[in-house]
Amino acid sequence: MSVAPADAAILHVDLDAFYASVEQHADPSLVGRPVVVGGLGARGVVAAASYEARRFGIQSAMPMARARRACPDAVFLAPRFDAYQDASRAVMAILHSYTPLVEPISLDEAFLDARGARRLHGTGADIGMAIRARVRSDTGLVASVGVATTKMLAKIASDLAKPDGMLTVTPGTELDFLHPLDVSRLWGVGPATRRRLDRLAVRTIADLAALPEPALQRALGHAHGAHLHALAHNIDERGVEPDRQAKSIGHEETFPTDVTDRARLDRDLTRFAERVATRLRAHATVARTVQIKARYADFRTVTRSRTLREPTDLADDLARVGRELLAELPLGDGLRLLGLSAHQLLAVAELQPALPFDDDDPGAGSRRADLERTIDDVRRRFGDEAVGRAARSAPPRGKPA
């Protein structure tokens, strides 16, 4: 049995074509024109496309070169993350004015549990309409909203409501709503699972629901099978978690040309580590695990991770582990993308420092921490390029790179 709330008051709020909409709002001359935001170099990838651009078949994650061919007259812009962050904060503040139970999923997406807000603000659908109106009037952005009894249904409803729409799944009609949909609407059904389900002649969620759980578990594995079986019967017991912390903090870059030069990749990792460490410190967080991600020329993508003895928020530590992990990785025909991320995050307040055993210089750790905090401070005041590490700079001229 599902423990879903009896009334539809779980909301999924999703901003339409978020980056592109922010740009259109910032520059009214772009309104009504196809706008594409993303990497503008030869190897760039589309991060967001306005609905005008989508009409030309442009989608996020598409290579920028293809987008340019599809619609040469579109406006192509490099992303401005600061502006998106500001816009996101403004929208999240609106959501918080209805209920404290807001779970942000990304900059442009959040769940709300509005059950406690209904006395003040009306039904879930009333609140959804009010949010859409306020987002539009206060920020100029367009939010689509799904309203349902569970998170999964609310998310599917907002997807179906796009663009610029709202869809409410009336309690009692959840399965009527869910079952005709394609299985790929379910969380956890990607292309691989889709193919396996196809072999079982499962195309709609109704097909999936009709399959006995053991059969599904044999086809997909025990946990995954059980999970999808539950979702197909609309059993989704996850609540809205307002305090959900970021699970990881990372930085990755796609290179203009494939890179085989290890020294260059090491310098990139050092630079990524500084960015990640600065963000860790800004969130008063430390990480226990460091992961690198590498994408080869043939798009094969691998990750490697290592867990540290002591959690850290220092670029030095992240970079050292990142370089060790990279050293164990063959480069093949070169990398087109490299990333470094910090996982298993802990709040600094929960951090228990170790006793100063003499196997390491007891002052060394805190001196490195002081140095990095000073760098944060200098950068805040004078900009990112004001100070950097020697290892980040290119080797001196005259020496082979």
Place this chain on the structure above:
Amino acid sequence: MKFRCERDTLADAVATAYRAVASRTGALPVLAGLLLRLQPNEVELVGSDLELTIRVRVPAEVDGVGSAVLVARLLQELMSRLAAGAVRVEIGEDQAKIEAGRFRSEVRTLAASDFPRLPEAEGEGVKVAAGPLAQGLRQVVPAASKDDARPILTGVLIAATADGVRLVATDSYRLAVRDLPGLNLLGEGRSVLVGAKGLSELQRLLPTEGEVEVFLGERQVTFRLDGTELTARLVEGEFPNYQQLVPSGYPNRLTVQRDALADAVNRVRLVGGQNRDSSPIRLAMSAEGLELSATAQDVGQSYEPVEAKYEGTELTVAFNSQFLLDGLEATGSSELVIESVDPLKPAVLRASDTSDFLYLLMPVRIA
């Protein structure tokens, strides 16, 4: 072959040997079993995870000699649910029949030939008082690390002193040291590292009175008690140099009743909710005494003053609340002393009346 034994006797023996049975058997499935060795007039039960082996002998009416391995968990659960009275076990080719009252069971046995060779006590036995050893282990063992990634810290250092032994354990966040004068367990200048898991089992087995015989070998140590023998493999490696961590004197000294402090810590830390074990608790120490406080983001704060005597400069220091409670528990005495240097350096907990135990605790950074 078969044997007959009282349920109460057998249940205790199974429970004791079961404590050494591997929770994850990995490459050696037979380690999920208990080895039963039938000998004239007694049955020996053996559980082992290779690091730790516990052997228990119980009197029984035995017919025939030999060995069999029974699934340990099943046997342990069964024993705890059988009514008092006789239990009869008959061992066949590849199954065992267990009967008690009207209960009957036939269960598949594991291959006894796969069971690892049993460790035999090595070296010359030394008899020492069991009670003080148990008390020392109770104080020190909880401070050892449970992280298998740091094998050395999962061990307890047992080192010879001028007049006895010293037990030391640390998980790198706190360190517990107990001196046991008169307990001449080791030859002069010797020290060994013994896994904390094994010592924690030993501590449960040790009686408050009487003696335990200790056999120290090259690679293992055996503790022999009446009818029970525990063998632990020694941990290899060098224990970190802990002596330099303990300063000779501290400028700040708080004297407080242990139970009053522990009760207050338990109340104040509740605000930390599910994270209360790791949530920091602040100790504000001044001439007025001690005030505890804890803050949990988005939840609230708690405070409580605790009567205490303080000599030193006004100081606020924060500790992981569970580590602090562990220290209070281990110190044992009704009145204890917390000595500190500053909010970033390790503080010491010790009894106000004896100096044979100390608990060093690293403070938590406070924002």
